[in-house]
């Protein structure tokens with residue numbers, strides 16, 4: 001399986017990092033080794049002094065598809081969850097400045113934990129208005145709503161599948177709202193979709 005991540009999909013987040021707004025979805029990959037085994041904490045790696053959390057709605061692909069038309073894209077996933085796109089912001093800044101690929105700042109081991117609970121989309125009232133949020137140590141850090149996405153789930157699937165065949169079990173991280181920031185040892189991250197807790201992660 002593969003993990004596809006969308007960058008700069010929320011205007012206020014693009015602004016907080018001084019990035020221009022994209023004209024088409026920006027995507028990159030994480031390997032399967034960036035998933036964390038269930039119940040395992042995230043260990044801050046020693047190659048970065050500035051690991052940031054990015055809370056994102058994750059969609060799970062349930063059908064093989066290539067060149068998927070936007071109007072059929074909703075048939076290619078049936079559940080959503082929450083994931084953290086951990087980013088070594090210090091390394092990413094160097095990569096960006098030097099015009100190099102981002103992988104070492106985004107795709108390291110454990111950089112894509114996902115919540116244990118995925119919610120069937122049949123239980124979601126409106127996919128274009130999903131509320132989600134992140135608490136760290138009980139304090140509100142990120143609040144998002146999918147109505148603020150620049151590119152919808154369907155347009156992301158249509159765009160990515162022009163270039164890459166989607167397969168069953170692939171995950172798409174759909175971008176983070178504003179409010180990203182650093183984590184530290186002993187932080188406790190809790191993620192919610194519509195007030196339902198779907199992610200619980202300890203930092204070590």
Ligand code: ZN
Nearest residue numbers: 054085175176
């Ligand atoms: Zn992200």
